[in-house]
Amino acid sequence: MTEPPTFEELFRDCRSSAVHLEMRDAYMKSDPAFVDWRAGTVFDPAERWPDWHRLVTAATARGVGVRRARIVSTPVSEYIRFEHAVTDGLNIAAGEQVRWLSRRAATDLPLPGNDFWLFDGHLVLVNHFDGEGENMDVELTDAPEIAQLCDAAFESVWKRATPHAEFPLL
Structure with missing residues (x-):
């Protein structure tokens, strides 16, 4: 049986688009970068995640085209403040486009139950987290109905969301 591709391989094999929808208010609070940020340590995100x-x-x-959309509760959580603080130096500096959408503005949008990456509009990497936001595992699918749902969800969020530089942390 063939091993599934790694995340890095999926990204390297991608030809036209990689989009990521994030819908949690906290992820991996055990991450040393988050712990350091909470402690007031200043660091260059590009150097931290080379x-x-x-x-x-x-x-x-x-x-x-690499785009990331984040649906967040407002006022935002401490973890979202951290993500917002490192986005310029990490995501934007690397060439990603990032937008933010208040959860209140997403009520009428049909959304999948999990965060995901969608590569080239047809390959979906579903991210599974536990209740504390710790990464559990991923699921890779090329099922057309799942890819279509994820594509439509991402685009509907993207259309409403605010570009990173303009998103107020409430």
Whole structure:
């Protein structure tokens, strides 16, 4: 049996688009970067996550559109403040486009039950987290109905969401 591709391989094989929808108010609060940020440690996000920076920079250099949309509760959680603080130096600096949407503005949008990455409009990597936001596992599918749902959900969020630089932390 063939091993499923790694996340890095999915990203490297992507040809036109990689979109990510995040819908939680906290992720992996045990992450040393979050712990350091909470303690007031100042760091360069691109230096903290060099592999991510290289991966996204390489993808955008070959013409892949990388977009991330985040649905968040407002006022935002401490973890979302952390994500917002590192987004310029990590995501934007690597070439991602990032937008934010208040959960209150998403009530009427049909959304999948989990965060996901959608590669080239047809391959979905579903992210599963436990109740505390710790990463449990991923699920890879090319089922057309799931890809269509994820594509429609992402685009509906993207259309309403506020670009990163304009999103107020309430």
